[in-house]
Amino acid sequence: NLNTHNTASLYAAFSAEEARRLAQRLEIHHTPKHGSWLNIAEIELSALKRQCLAGRIDCIERMRTQVQAWNEDRNNRQSQVDWRFTTKDARIKLKRLYPKF
Incomplete structure (x- = not known):
């Protein structure tokens, strides 16, 4: 969500014609x-x-092979993150940030 994450920044970096061409190809999605x-x-x-990657890996090809195997295993097992911070927890922990009426 930086100031560079909008089409106006294209016009600052490129000619108007090129900026317009690039802007038409972009679909910007803002993340929280x-x-x-x-x-x-x-x-x-x-x-x-x-x-x-806990141990020493002596060459880049071996590292790539290990990372690819690890990634395939994670995907095959459909590993997920057990997200435990609920909305209720957030409201308690972040109470000072909520507006008071």
Whole structure:
């Protein structure tokens, strides 16, 4: 959600014709600034590090092979994140951020 994540930034970087051409090809989707999707991505990267990349790997091809095998296994098992932070929990923890009427 940076200021560069809109079509106006294209007009600052490119000629009007090129910016218009690029803007017509884009579909911008804004994600939450503090969204749980980021936490899930971090959890997945942490699992990759712990389960696959914990030891020393002496060449890039071996690392690619191991990561690909790990990724296929995760996908085949349909691994999911057990998200436990509920809306109720958020309302309690973040009570100070909610408006008071």
